[in-house]
Amino acid sequence: MIFLKKIKKFSTSVRNIRPVSHVIFDIDGLLLRTEDIYYKTDEQVIAKYGKKYTWDLRMKILGCSEQTTAETLVSELKLPITPTKYNEEVKKILKKTLKEASLMPGAERLVKHLAANNIPIAVATSSGKESVIAKTSKHQQLFKLFHHIVMASSDSEIKHGKPAPDVFLVCAKRFPDNPNPEKCLVFEDSPNGVKAAINANMQVVLVPEEYVSDEDRKLATCVINSLNDFNPELFGLPPFRDCD
Structure with missing residues (x-):
């Protein structure tokens, strides 16, 4: 872990939950372990100009x-x-380093479980097409399970990035049945992502790093330590089976 400032370990918490029919995932820090890669890269470029990344x-x-x-x-x-x-x-x-991104704990199990149970799933990321191709290159079979991937940094339909709701609203609209945002569940790891989901009138499961403050966690519908801790039944989704 690169970040030195940490908050104490947290436990699962939930509030105001309602059933959903569609699920939307962020990528960075949620499905793929990329945040340290991005941090090192920004730090490297910033240091080149004699500045410090605070x-x-x-x-x-x-x-x-x-x-x-x-x-x-x-x-x-x-x-x-x-x-x-x-x-x-x-x-x-990043063209070289993102290719080494590994899956976050529980990501493969959850995505495959939802896909196997015919739950419509998609990805909504702030990244652009070039970086998405790089970081998913070693996990193509898994990402083929998503109906679509919305890439905010290279999508002309998205005018404002997170915490604006654009990326999630566009993502929901691109499901064949164009579900009501209230029926969509978002998985996020960042405070800006949580705010974007809330602004889109969607429920959101936050899977934060330890450095995310208690104040930012309070905004989420549900806070869990890892995707391994997610309980699909809370949101009316099919339960995991023993073999999952």
Whole structure:
């Protein structure tokens, strides 16, 4: 774990739960272990210009689109480059390192369980197409189970990144039956992602790192330590079987 500032371990908590019919997943830090990769990359590029990547700044951009991240970092740190140039430098590094991303605990089990039970599932990520291709390259069979993947940083229909609801609303709309947002359950790891889901009028399961504050966790419908701890029955979804 790169982040040194941590909050004490947390236990599962739930509130105001209602049944759902569709499920939407974030990728980074939720399905794939990529947050440390992104952190190291941003830190490397920022250090190149004699600046320091602070804790508060990291929390500010967690879950944001690639463009918003670049604009925020360049502006806040007064980097002598444009956001476009910043993104170019970051993508050059990530093109190689993201291919090593591994699955988060419980991700494969949950996705396969929902797919096997014909629950419509999709992905809504702040990333762009190039980075999604890189980080999912070793897990193609799993990601083929999703009906669609919405990539906010390269999707012209999405005007505003998280915490705006755009990416989740567009994702829901692209299911064949265009479900009411209230029937969608989102899985997220970042506070900005949780806010985006809430703004889309969707329920959200938060699977945060230890550094996410108690205040940010309170916004979620459900908070769990890992995807292994998720109980589908709470949301009216098919229960896991012993063989899952």
